[in-house]
Amino acid sequence: MNTSTNRIDQLPAQDGALVEGLYREHGTALFRFIAGLTGGDRQLAEDVVQETLLRAWKHAERLCAMESASIRPWLITVARRLVIDAHRARTARPRETDASALEVLPGPDEMSQALETMTVSDALDTLSPFHREALVETYLKGRTIAQASAHLGVPASTLKSRIYYASHAMRLALQERDQKEGPGR
Template sequence: MEHRIQALYEQFGGPLLRHVRKTTGNDLQWAEDVVQETMVRAWRHSDRLQWEPGLVWAWLLTVARRIVIDGRRRRSARPREVEPPEADTVPVPDGCDRALSAIVVADALRSLSQEHREVIEQTYLRDRTISEAAEILGIPPGTVKSRLYYGIRALRGLLRDKGVAG
């Protein structure tokens, strides 16, 4: 009996592994497990197998395909297990990051020219439209747009230099 299984593995093990690797997405470890389980099942059912090469090959392919399908079903039905994080490594939001970012942005704003800082304050910080900012600052809307564009560009550069923005 075991001689037949050994001969079966020698004759069909390589081709079966190549075939199963394709069906497992080229996952060698999984494919080897499938081939091993297929051979174990062949050994268990050796008394009922028809030992003609074409029939045995078809039986091996069918069994291997079913093992792969069962594996896919198992993987999709059960979420992947992950180790729970250590309690002291779980981030707890405390507002520090936000406060630190606000300090860095305020510092970068102070580095801008007064004209750029004024339009950014009026439009972004005070939530005013271009027209409203232009009226308050006493400059044309086109000038507000231009200063806003170059001011934001300069602010991004300063923040990038400080390692805050990408």
């Protein structure tokens, strides 16, 4: 088909000859254009080419009135809009996950432990640096009073005092947090 002078109405619109002629003349260029838009997704590009040609067949009367030079831009516009619609449909729908991804999710006990760890960590952040390091060295690192006092370079009695006041401050911080969150926890 000579694209400069022929009109599409010279193709009979029956028995799929219109679609075959459009595919023969514009199919390769249309496929390349769509493949570029879809990031090389050949299956989607093929589907969009088919849908574009189906829409051309449905609008055969409109296309028959066009010059051949105007048909490719019309097809490209339809194809571009179909790619946009496909992208929107994919992003609007949540992706399906396979069973192996669900196995990686933490169980209720792990979630509860993670939440407790976050709560304790937040409460530790409210303490002074001296009180925080006293609790970290003794409770979290499991050091004895003698080991922790030697590591921190303070007398054991000072460390015991810091642990006492730090524990009291932690208790208050956690109670305050519970009151803010309410009974629905």
